[in-house]
Amino acid sequence: MLVGERRAYRLAKALDSLQVPATVQAVLAARIDRLPPEDKRLLQTAAVIGTEVPWPLLQAIADGPEETLHQGLTRLQAAEFLYEARLFPELAYTFKHALTHEVAYGSLLQERRRALHARIVEAIEGLYADRLTDQVERLAHHAVRSELWDKAVAYCRQAGGRAAARSAYREAVAYFEQALAALAHLPERRDTLEQAIDLRCDLRNALLPLGEQPRSASPPRSSWPKRTSARLSPWPRHSACARSRPTATSAWARSTSRQTGRSRPAPN
Numbered sequence: 001m002l003v004g005e006r007r008a009y010r011l012a013k014a015l016d017s018l019q020v021p022a023t024v025q026a027v028l029a030a031r032i033d034r035l036p037p038e039d040k041r042l043l044q045t046a047a048v049i050g051t052e053v054p055w056p057l058l059q060a061i062a063d064g065p066e067e068t069l070h071q072g073l074t075r076l077q078a079a080e081f082l083y084e085a086r087l088f089p090e091l092a093y094t095f096k097h098a099l100t101h102e103v104a105y106g107s108l109l110q111e112r113r114r115a116l117h118a119r120i121v122e123a124i125e126g127l128y129a130d131r132l133t134d135q136v137e138r139l140a141h142h143a144v145r146s147e148l149w150d151k152a153v154a155y156c157r158q159a160g161g162r163a164a165a166r167s168a169y170r171e172a173v174a175y176f177e178q179a180l181a182a183l184a185h186l187p188e189r190r191d192t193l194e195q196a197i198d199l200r201c202d203l204r205n206a207l208l209p210l211g212e213q214p215r216s217a218s219p220p221r222s223s224w225p226k227r228t229s230a231r232l233s234p235w236p237r238h239s240a241c242a243r244s245r246p247t248a249t250s251a252w253a254r255s256t257s258r259q260t261g262r263s264r265p266a267p268n
Contacts, residue, residue: 029107032107039076042069044104044107045058047101048120053092053094053095054090057124060119061120073093114145117143118142118146120142125139133158139151139155140178149183152178152182153182156176183199
């Protein structure tokens with residue numbers, strides 16, 4: 001800081017005592033830390049929801065009455081942290097910059113983040129109960145980060161199936177791998193063993209249209225207890241996968257048939 005009069009300015013402190021943020025992230029973190037505590041909490045809560053923040057979801061998980069939340073959002077907009085993204089079909093906010101979202105999210109302790117993600121899953125299931133299918137990807141994201149492993153398996157598999165149905169096979173692979181990783185956290189039971197086999201079939205069928213084969217030893221499998229690994233081959237035989245729902249493989253076969261005018265078997 002400079003003090004003094006015109007043409008006679010001088011440093012108020014010694015140069016080596018001044019603290020200058022080293023990165024843009026540090027500048028943003030300093031700005032967030034200077035917010036009033038209630039505004040900082042609101043911004044952090046919004047960051048856990050995501051880069052897009054639907055008002056009904058924020059209202060459901062944030063602490064405080066509606067009027068207080070609106071006042072906090074107005075201040076955050078004035079400070080250029082958030083802005084209104086849309087008014088229809090529901091009011092939603094978004095972060096001014098992706099980096100702001102990243103820094104705000106990273107400023108929360110892990111346990112607090114996990115708890116907020118869990119509240120978001122519960123809120124989505126209540127707010128959108130009649131159209132959960134449209135929220136599957138968002139539910140998968142928050143279920144994984146809240147470590148609700150049973151829900152993470154279910155929602156990630158559903159999201160993978162939706163991605164495969166629209167031929168987004170790389171996205172489907174990512175969701176199925178997340179489902180397998182989540183499944184490894186659940187106790188070994190007959191139903192979890194069956195889910196492991198089904199998910200490996202789903203993953204194999206999503207990889208086939210990409211011209212790829214499953215790795216012989218997938219990372220999620222290594223975290224299963226030894227007795228479980230011994231009872232499951234790394235990847236089910238083709239006949240086992242054929243009995244499951246071969247969404248991706250069927251899509252590949254239909255696509256090939258349209259191109260050649262005749263039916264072809266799916267690749268081995």
